[in-house]
Each structure stands twice: as C-alpha cells, then as structure tokens.
Amino acid sequence: MKLDLELTATTIGELANELRSVLGADAITTSDGLREQHGGGESYHPIAPPDIVVFPSSAEAVVRVVDLCRAYGAPMVPHGAGTSLEGHLAALHGGVSIDMTRMNRILSVNTGDLDVTVEAGVTRKQLEDRLAPDGLFFPVDPGADATIGGMVSTSATGTTTVRYGGMRENVLSLTVVTPAGEVVRTASRARKSAAGYDLTRLFIGSEGTLGIVTDVTLRVFGIPDAIAAAVSAFPTMDAAVDCAMQVVQLGIPVARMELMDEVQMAASNELSNLSYAEKPTIFFEFHGSAAGVREQADEVGEIAAELGSDDFVWSTDQEERSSLWEARHTAYYAALALRPGSKGFATDACVPISQLAGSIRAVRADIDECGLTATILGHVGDGNYHVVFLIDPDEPSELALAKAVNDRMLRDALEREGTSTGEHGIGYGKIGFLELEHGAAAVGMMRAVKDALDPTGIMNPGKVLP
Numbered sequence: 001m002k003l004d005l006e007l008t009a010t011t012i013g014e015l016a017n018e019l020r021s022v023l024g025a026d027a028i029t030t031s032d033g034l035r036e037q038h039g040g041g042e043s044y045h046p047i048a049p050p051d052i053v054v055f056p057s058s059a060e061a062v063v064r065v066v067d068l069c070r071a072y073g074a075p076m077v078p079h080g081a082g083t084s085l086e087g088h089l090a091a092l093h094g095g096v097s098i099d100m101t102r103m104n105r106i107l108s109v110n111t112g113d114l115d116v117t118v119e120a121g122v123t124r125k126q127l128e129d130r131l132a133p134d135g136l137f138f139p140v141d142p143g144a145d146a147t148i149g150g151m152v153s154t155s156a157t158g159t160t161t162v163r164y165g166g167m168r169e170n171v172l173s174l175t176v177v178t179p180a181g182e183v184v185r186t187a188s189r190a191r192k193s194a195a196g197y198d199l200t201r202l203f204i205g206s207e208g209t210l211g212i213v214t215d216v217t218l219r220v221f222g223i224p225d226a227i228a229a230a231v232s233a234f235p236t237m238d239a240a241v242d243c244a245m246q247v248v249q250l251g252i253p254v255a256r257m258e259l260m261d262e263v264q265m266a267a268s269n270e271l272s273n274l275s276y277a278e279k280p281t282i283f284f285e286f287h288g289s290a291a292g293v294r295e296q297a298d299e300v301g302e303i304a305a306e307l308g309s310d311d312f313v314w315s316t317d318q319e320e321r322s323s324l325w326e327a328r329h330t331a332y333y334a335a336l337a338l339r340p341g342s343k344g345f346a347t348d349a350c351v352p353i354s355q356l357a358g359s360i361r362a363v364r365a366d367i368d369e370c371g372l373t374a375t376i377l378g379h380v381g382d383g384n385y386h387v388v389f390l391i392d393p394d395e396p397s398e399l400a401l402a403k404a405v406n407d408r409m410l411r412d413a414l415e416r417e418g419t420s421t422g423e424h425g426i427g428y429g430k431i432g433f434l435e436l437e438h439g440a441a442a443v444g445m446m447r448a449v450k451d452a453l454d455p456t457g458i459m460n461p462g463k464v465l466p
Contacts, residue, residue, distance in 0.1 A: 005093035038097040041084035050091035059214040078208040080150030086427030092462040120149025139164035155205030162381030176211040208460040224287035229321040230314035233277035240280040241357035244380040256285035257381040264375035271334035345389040349413035350422030353383040384422030
C-alpha cells in the first residue's frame, strides 16, 4: 500500500522527538540552514528541503532511523557529499534526510587480497590517503570528492574508467539496510560467485530508492611503477575523437583519456593560469612499467600526429601531472568563471564511441544556434561526454532554452543507440527519458523490483521511476 508521503507538522514533531531519543540530540537537526543544505546537489534543480536531517554513526543507528520512518510513513533520502547533479537529494515529499558522512571509518585493508571495506561516508580522497602508504589505490575517480556510498548509489564512473572500469566493476559486496529495516550483505569478498541473483549490482545505481548502503567492499590496485601524463590539441573535434577511437581499437591500455573542447580549454586556461592551445584537446595518462609507459606514449603520439596534432607532449614529472589533472578536475568551476554569477546546468550522455564525434558536433551546433554559453568535456574513451550550460538565474528563458537543447541531445544519443546518462544518473531530472531508453516492459520490471523491496514507496520517492 502506497502511503500519503506528506507529513503534518505534528507528525514531524513527534518523529523528530523519537529520532532524538534514539540517536542523541547532536545527531538530528531541524534547522532551516541544514535542511536547505540537504535539499539539493550541485545543479540547477530547485532545492526541496527535508523536514528533518539525521546523522547516524553506525549501521544499527541506520536501522533505528529506518524503522521509525517506516512507522511514521516518512520518506527517506540518503545523503552523502551532496555532489549529485540530477536532483537525487531533493526531498520532493519532505521527510528525513539520512546524512551518512559520520559513518566514515575504513574497516579493513586486505593488501594480500587487494580489497578494502569502508563505511558509506568515507570519501574518495580519504580512501586514497589511507591506501597510498600501502602502495595501493582505488581507481574510480568521478572528479568530485564524493562519498563511496554516493558513488555506489549513482554507479559512478570517471576519468579512469577506460582502463579500470567504474563502480559496477570494482564493488565486490555491499551491506544494505532495506526499507523493512533488514540488514543484507549482498555477496562475499570472493572475486566471483555463481550463487544466486547478483544483489550487489541491483543496488549499484539504484540511487537510494531500494535501500541505504552502510558499508562497501571494493577492489583496489597496486600503484603503477611509472605514470606519465600527456596533452594533445587537435585541429577539429572529429580528429580528437578519431584519435581516441584508434587508441581503443588498437588496445593501447591508456589509463585516462579526457576530452575538453575549445571553449572549456579557454576557461581552464583562465582559471588555472595555463597556456594550452584553445582547441579540442585530449589529456592522457599512462600506467605501467617505465618501458611500458614510454611505449604507450609513443604509440599514442604517432596516432595524434597522423590526425593533425603537432604538440603531443608527455611527462612523468609529478608536478606537471598534478597541474594537468587539477585543470581537468576543476573544469566545472572554470566553466562557471566564464560567466560570473551564472548557474551551472550540467548534463551528460553516452554513445558508442563511433558515434561520439557526430553526437558532440550536433549538440555544439545546437548550442551555438541558440546563442547559449556552454562547454563540452568527457571521458572520450567510453563515449561519455558532458555539457555544462552557463545560465543566468534571473533569465528563465535561458533555462528553457538549455532544457530544450538537453532534450534534443539526449534523444539524439538514444537514436545513436546510446544512453541518456553515462554517469550522472536519472534522479528526477532525467526521469522522462527512462522509458524512452528502456521501453515500457523493462521499466515495468524495474517498478516490480521497487514495489517488492519498498512497497510503501518511502525510499527516495520521485526518483528514477515516475
């Protein structure tokens, strides 16, 4: 039975008091400032604040919160670092935001098995700092310093996916609190299993609609003996994408291959005080032995030269590599600086790599024809690209234009046998594209899973499924 998800003021007050009694006064707030902070992510979507914010510090505390929310019929919205982009964190029906950032312990590092178990609130950089002394690293890098639980929920990928895969490939097991208050371990630490349904990947990418992830077991990797970075500018976007296609087709094990268009390069030069050519540009990174890295760089350099790049430069210098990737990781903020006072509307699509140049070319022409300011960048080895529209928040017509371009871009991606989102997720921002992409029968199957696990519809309602 679906519940009436809107809570009365009396119910909110009673629920807050019960939560306070089981969690402690310092683990719950109803302050306007923190409620607003927990009602949105880093996007143009309007803020929809929860009624209550809680900060559990253990899986047992999460179970108590879930049990109380179920008893009161209160919607629950899991919250991590707050970096999501498609409205995942908006409390569309009020309720309780469950902030997982106090669950930030690294529970075990198993160097012999190359895996690590962490609580959901551990951040990517926190994990990186802990693993480095053991000569290990976790490869999924979405750019933001997201929490691991949030990365699970959105099936995060990022700059290194072309070589190491994303969260789906690097999560071994999860512990999840279901809407019924049950604690479920989805798998063991074994590297493979043929035992039953793959519950781990059911929850990866479910965006907090099926349960609350409390801890995660991840694959980790040894830090390579040698790492080199390279940058190469191309005369056209087609030439840049052709280079990426050839690198993939030839099986060169490039670790990162990040595309930035000429508008984004101009923005990044300005913000980071760089002097790269303002042309379509690919940033590369190579991992391996010293000889292997040199061989990879030489092969890619030859391909780039054949496609018109005359400035392919690579280096193993740590400072140079850090400067290059800092420019990539701050690309969103560089784009915003192009138009001070603007609001970023970030979107993404993913297509077969053979369709990437055509897809980008179509959206760039649409952007320019509409007179909008936007940058394009992406994980070119995966066919995944992002558009960041810079919108005047006081001009509703600009947002309407950007939404129209976004709609055409995503429909074009689907026509090219791609997807409406490679990594941002559906949230509620892209909810209208789910059935267009998968069809009514597949969406009906997703709804059957949702109804089976969350029959009253209180887990992050209004997200993923209409």
